[in-house]
Amino acid sequence: MTAPTGPWWRESVIYQIYPRSYADANGDGIGDLPGITSRLDHLAELGVDAVWLSPFYVSPQCDAGYDVADYRDVDPVFGRLADADALIAAGHERGLRILVDLVPNHTSDRHPWFQAALAAGPGSPERDRYLFRSADDVPNNWGSVFGGPAWTRVADGQWYLHLFDSSQPDLNWDNPEVREEFDAVIRFWLDRGVDGMRIDVAHGMVKAAGLPDQGSPATKGHRMGPMWDQDGVHDIFRRWRSIVDSYPGDRILVAEAWVGPQDRLARYVRPDELHQAFNFEYLLAAWRAPDQRTAITDSMDAFGSVGAPSTWVLSNHDVLRHPTRLGFPAGTALPNGLGAGDPVPDAALGLRRARAATLLMLGLPGAAYLYQGEELGLPEDIWLPDEARQDPQWTRTGHTVRGRDGCRVPLPWVADAPSYGFGPGPSSWLPQPEIWAEYALDRQRGVDGSTYELYRSGLALRRSLGLGSGSVDWVDLGPDVVAFRNSSTLVVANLGGDPVTLPPGCTVVLSSSPVSDQVPTDTAVWATTS
Secondary structure, three states: OEOOOOOHHHOOEEEEEOHHHOOOOOOOOOOOHHHHHHOHHHHHHHOOOEEEEOOOEEOOOOOOOOOOOEEEEEOOOOOOHHHHHHHHHHHHHOOOEEEEEEOOOEOOOOOHHHHHHHHHOOOOOOHHHEOEEOOOOOOOOOEOOOOOEOEEEOOOOOEEEOOOOOOOOEEOOOOHHHHHHHHHHHHHHHHOOOOEEEEOOOOOOOOOOOOOOOOOHHHOOOOOOOOOOOOOHHHHHHHHHHHHHOOOOOOEEEEOOOOOOHHHHHHHHOOOOOOEEOOHHHHHOOOOHHHHHHHHHHHHHHHHOOOOOOEEEOOOOOOOOHHHHOOOOOOOOOOOOOOOOOOOOOHHHHHHHHHHHHHHHHOOOOEEEEEOOHHHOOOOOOOOOHHHOOOHHHHHOOOOOOOOHHHOOOOOOOOOOHHHHOOOOOOOOOOOOOOHHHHOHHHOOOOOOOHHHHHHHHHHHHHHHOHHHOEOEEOOOOOOEEEEEEOOEEEEEEOOOOOEEOOOOEEEEEEOOOOOOEEOOOEEEEEEEO
């Protein structure tokens, strides 16, 4: 299996920044664009190719910025539009490409369009931009991803659809005005110099005609239901691809699409559609060698069939950080968020496995995404007090699902500084746990064996060894081992209990844990072969 070669994005490593948790320049406890700009040297030193920024647009922040009220301006909590321009320019000066988030499935209920829809009333062109319905009871049986029904009733008796929070009404993508508006939004940010956009909920924008009940005969045979992965989304993406292709510099579009099986996901990255799609099947694969091999093979076969690179990812702002996930027995079903009273992971085991998983991922051909803080080995904040939680999932589920706050806690930069160097003072919008000091960047930079130095070495070697544009040729070193050759490099991850002996003639150039002539359990190595 060989990864297609070509433009930068086919083998890039892209680093996700969650703006409110990365770096705070003004001391209000919330990260901002000037803070990000001040820390770009860290990313250049780390060795990533590009940065993807989660939303920083004008928003009431009901869902941490994924409820957008103005797609063409910066929320004052993050700075000004001039700060976005400065960040883009500073990134380019350091050789970093900049991607921004596009949130096209829904707007904020404070968006001028939705406010106009409420004022205009049933049957109006303003309401047709959204999915309003008249009914005596809830129009169908769809549920919100965040808990509860997916419909809210307004004062005149109509209902509007929201697949997420009630503050996030879904747009009607059958309306030409909606399509034209997002064409213009994409052009606005490309004109300002961004190198691409990550598309939030890319698989949810188009709904089945008539909005039939989930599980009804009208939806029989559709694997995911009437609100997900509808064929109509691909017409939108072809339209967007033509816009992006009209700009110089290999600008890209990336899908957040929780779609399976892999051949369905591969449809999103056909040559005239999007450039990349996050590989969530790989993210969710259990820490067992057969599961890992299957996820890798399925992805490379499906994506390769349309000439696209696989796009690997282990953590992001919506899932438990992988040092915590991997601290549980392989295959353990985990809740969305952990806190008091929940099972506690083995932190040492989780970090050991996470380091091995990272080397395995970076050894694969294609593109890879890193989530801020994983280069420090940050675990999920399972000590976060419930009263501090802000994720709408926590409130909409009646405090039964803790949600995603634990992976969003502000980063530790300096162990002995207020807010661990996140900002100039002690404030942080989510409280930081005391153990953050041991993960702080200043405790790891220049320290042999630290997680930060493992990432930095891995990214440099990945580039020099050409792993991103290489291939996967499986090597059989036992049932509990994931091993393959990528060009001249042998990648070995031992997921079993017994040490594994490397083939003759191997020289280890990087390892996730100390090795001798054997690879111990939960360890990955890169070795050159003679």
